[in-house]
Amino acid sequence: MTTKEKKFEYKGMMAPTFTPFNPDGSLNLAIIPRYAQLLHDGGVTGVFVNGTNGEGMSLTTAERKLVAEAWAKSRGMAGKVVIQVGGLNLRDSQELARHAVSIGASAIACLPHLYDKPGTIAELVAYCKEVASAAPEIPFLYYHIPFKTGVELPMDKFLEAASLEIPNLAGLKFTSMEVETEGYGCLKAVGGSMTVLNGFDEVMSKSRRVGFHGAIGGCLNFMPLEAGRLLCLSGIADDDGSTCCVPRLERLDEIYRLQNRINTLWDIVRKHCGCSFVSGAKFVMKSLTGVDVGPARKPQQPLSEETEKLLSDERRENNYPY
Numbered sequence: 001m002t003t004k005e006k007k008f009e010y011k012g013m014m015a016p017t018f019t020p021f022n023p024d025g026s027l028n029l030a031i032i033p034r035y036a037q038l039l040h041d042g043g044v045t046g047v048f049v050n051g052t053n054g055e056g057m058s059l060t061t062a063e064r065k066l067v068a069e070a071w072a073k074s075r076g077m078a079g080k081v082v083i084q085v086g087g088l089n090l091r092d093s094q095e096l097a098r099h100a101v102s103i104g105a106s107a108i109a110c111l112p113h114l115y116d117k118p119g120t121i122a123e124l125v126a127y128c129k130e131v132a133s134a135a136p137e138i139p140f141l142y143y144h145i146p147f148k149t150g151v152e153l154p155m156d157k158f159l160e161a162a163s164l165e166i167p168n169l170a171g172l173k174f175t176s177m178e179v180e181t182e183g184y185g186c187l188k189a190v191g192g193s194m195t196v197l198n199g200f201d202e203v204m205s206k207s208r209r210v211g212f213h214g215a216i217g218g219c220l221n222f223m224p225l226e227a228g229r230l231l232c233l234s235g236i237a238d239d240d241g242s243t244c245c246v247p248r249l250e251r252l253d254e255i256y257r258l259q260n261r262i263n264t265l266w267d268i269v270r271k272h273c274g275c276s277f278v279s280g281a282k283f284v285m286k287s288l289t290g291v292d293v294g295p296a297r298k299p300q301q302p303l304s305e306e307t308e309k310l311l312s313d314e315r316r317e318n319n320y321p322y
Helices: 027-039 062-073 090-102 119-133 155-162 179-192 201-210 224-234 238-243 248-273 277-289 305-317
Strands: 011-017 046-049 080-084 106-112 140-144 169-174 195-198 215-216
Touching: 011 224, 027 062, 046 062, 046 215, 062 080, 062 248, 080 195, 090 106, 090 119, 090 169, 106 119, 119 140, 155 169, 155 179, 155 195, 169 179, 179 195, 179 201, 179 238, 195 201, 201 215, 201 224, 201 248, 224 248, 238 305, 248 305
Parallel strands: 011 046, 011 215, 046 080, 080 106, 106 140, 140 169, 169 195, 195 215
Antiparallel strands: none
């Protein structure tokens, strides 16, 4: 594979997919082709598999392979397929990385070790190098999500150091609110050669404005049309309004409206679901699209009928769907 191919040159909307379960908790892989069609029809051009929304940490290694295979088979609709291979066991992560290559994945992504957390950039680079070296044929992305992992090392410095040690390093998924500071630094790191993808829906417009290459956001599972319009409008510089069919002031109002709609929906989910956020998000997925991806696995708690009613009531009060 050439250096250019390893760069993972991606721009667009990538959905962090939910892992579909049956009511008894077993995998429901049969629904993935329909799921992939839904994403395709909404303009989504990639999937991020076995991440946080995908409950990768609640799956066995064998299950993670099956989910990855199902999405790889649907790549005609799903587009780019990025497999998240990180976890608690280095050898499992390496095995999952090799498996991703065997099924034709577009790239792999990896969390830091989730128990023996790296305390320095050198330690994080060393760990990622061990995982990436198991799949040198395809691009490697680091999955930065400090509110979950507790690893808050500066990502621009990580990219600079890791680029010297990991030949297939291609960039990262940046799931932090600091898009205008640390995130912007990542865009400039290594001569601007890394792909930086935003992971927080709440700062989607900000990330696009500062130059992030694309977004990996939960709302892309069920609000891709609004999110796509938001990304499009946010990517037009303020001094270049003549090239846009929407006048500058109207465009800013529309950006605010769209971003606020996305944020409000997530606020509703957090309000009623707390730490069982994925349970709430899966319920929203079913409510807005009709695609039932089933319950979430414990430690996520199942939603009570009362909670489901509260979510539905507030969703309707705020005009979702639209």
